[in-house]
Amino acid sequence: MYDNKIIILEKFVLSKSTFIRGVQCEKSLYLYKHHYELKDKVSPQLQAIFTQGTNVGLIAQKLFPYGVDASPSSHFKIHESVFKTKDYIYNGESIIYEATFQFNGVIAALDILVKDEKEWKAYEVKSSTSVSDVYINDAAIQYYTIINSGIDLKDISIVYINNQYLKNGSLDINELFIIESVYDRVQEVLSKIPNQIEHFKNVINQDEVPDIDIGPHCSKPYDCDFKGYCWSHVPDYSVFNISRLNIKKKFELYQKGVVSFEEIDLEVTSFNANQLLQITSELDNKTYIDKSSIIEFLEDLNFPLHFLDFETMSTAIPIYDNSRPYQQLVFQYSLHIRNQFGNLEHREYLAQTSSGIDPRKTLVKQLIEDCDESGDILVYNVSFERGKLNDLASIYPEYSIELKSIISRLKDLMIPFQKKWYYTPEMKGSYSIKAVLPALVPELSYEDLEIKEGGMASTVFTQMVNGEFEGNYQKARNNLLEYCKLDTLAMVMVYEHIKEIVNDDFGS
Numbered sequence: 001m002y003d004n005k006i007i008i009l010e011k012f013v014l015s016k017s018t019f020i021r022g023v024q025c026e027k028s029l030y031l032y033k034h035h036y037e038l039k040d041k042v043s044p045q046l047q048a049i050f051t052q053g054t055n056v057g058l059i060a061q062k063l064f065p066y067g068v069d070a071s072p073s074s075h076f077k078i079h080e081s082v083f084k085t086k087d088y089i090y091n092g093e094s095i096i097y098e099a100t101f102q103f104n105g106v107i108a109a110l111d112i113l114v115k116d117e118k119e120w121k122a123y124e125v126k127s128s129t130s131v132s133d134v135y136i137n138d139a140a141i142q143y144y145t146i147i148n149s150g151i152d153l154k155d156i157s158i159v160y161i162n163n164q165y166l167k168n169g170s171l172d173i174n175e176l177f178i179i180e181s182v183y184d185r186v187q188e189v190l191s192k193i194p195n196q197i198e199h200f201k202n203v204i205n206q207d208e209v210p211d212i213d214i215g216p217h218c219s220k221p222y223d224c225d226f227k228g229y230c231w232s233h234v235p236d237y238s239v240f241n242i243s244r245l246n247i248k249k250k251f252e253l254y255q256k257g258v259v260s261f262e263e264i265d266l267e268v269t270s271f272n273a274n275q276l277l278q279i280t281s282e283l284d285n286k287t288y289i290d291k292s293s294i295i296e297f298l299e300d301l302n303f304p305l306h307f308l309d310f311e312t313m314s315t316a317i318p319i320y321d322n323s324r325p326y327q328q329l330v331f332q333y334s335l336h337i338r339n340q341f342g343n344l345e346h347r348e349y350l351a352q353t354s355s356g357i358d359p360r361k362t363l364v365k366q367l368i369e370d371c372d373e374s375g376d377i378l379v380y381n382v383s384f385e386r387g388k389l390n391d392l393a394s395i396y397p398e399y400s401i402e403l404k405s406i407i408s409r410l411k412d413l414m415i416p417f418q419k420k421w422y423y424t425p426e427m428k429g430s431y432s433i434k435a436v437l438p439a440l441v442p443e444l445s446y447e448d449l450e451i452k453e454g455g456m457a458s459t460v461f462t463q464m465v466n467g468e469f470e471g472n473y474q475k476a477r478n479n480l481l482e483y484c485k486l487d488t489l490a491m492v493m494v495y496e497h498i499k500e501i502v503n504d505d506f507g508s
């Protein structure tokens, strides 16, 4: 029975997140506790994911409105939450957000604790779209601390995002979230929890860093944030960068002491044709060109050539009507048009970020105008742009004829590199534009740009839409425009380069 007698809290040793860290890797747990300074810096994109998770948690509270909040006054005063939770329960509160419990040196905060007709039920909110195994461990450690604190918990559920929800009007949170009981799955792992806790306490009390080598566990279930430290002995370009090589095979090589390309014995290990090309190209510093396939590709192109690239945003909570959670929405494009004489023209679109204005409709109208009516439209990875255009055609049927016409003109500039008709050692096994550009046109670089890749562009634009962006909006817009413009200029330069390479055989 939960009572309000004064509790003296021992210093907690494990939190829910450090417990989960220990399940993934004991070395990560130890480093986190004793060598926090070795942890990798949190990137702005990862920070944006954390912020989104917090926002999803706050919105999910509306599933159980009018609760009391046991959050601490600061992240460092988590014990406050234990006392607040205890007081709230004693005072008969039936909905508690951030309800926090401590038992056996473990502290765990639960997103929502609800007393439903005398029965307590726990709800943990996740911004993902399914229940993964790691969430069961997460729920189990919560269940363990809650029931051992005297709460007779009748159920525990994961609340996650329903990616089939289509926003139409104001947010329907009952449709947005799926509540799935994990009570039975928690019971299956519960008996292991006390031993795991004792074991992790022993790990933390060791004098030495646990002797654990790198392995597949470094990225599963999460990308470990001590990789910068643990992987420092692995060269930037190694067997781990062999394209599409199974992770198990990569670590088999590593465990045999094969890390650099020079250490690979092609008589002992088998690779597929593309992997062999990557390895031999690196070892012999040799470029491979299949001129006839490239010429065939170039001859099939119709002028004027349009080089098109989209930038997209994707949020857990849909912002605009007619969109779903995590749907990628186009907010920007860049378009370079090159005629058969080599003259270049640039067109672009970047949506306004004023809240509530769907970026897509005005984008569609301008895109249709900018693409003209003839000439191929070259993109890099056609399935992406085709997918977004099909999405737009289904949302705006009034423009579907024009959009389908644009789709019919799409061609993929990635093909010569994906099919390895052109491969240089500098591409390092990748055929992404970010790998191909520096290999072919080293004078053109993303390095000097404020925004260097699509993830960053998406984060900045989303922050601007949500009013969370802290920098100068106009400057950020210019940075977005510059970034996207370079993406299509890069495609133009790559096209010019491959044309040049085969020029003797191809003509003008």
Ligand code: SF4
Pocket (backbone or CB within 6 Å): 024, 025, 026, 027, 028, 029, 031, 212, 213, 214, 215, 217, 218, 219, 224, 225, 226, 227, 230, 231
């Ligand atoms: S990088 Fe790998 S080995 Fe190092 S702490 Fe993380 S999971 Fe463990």
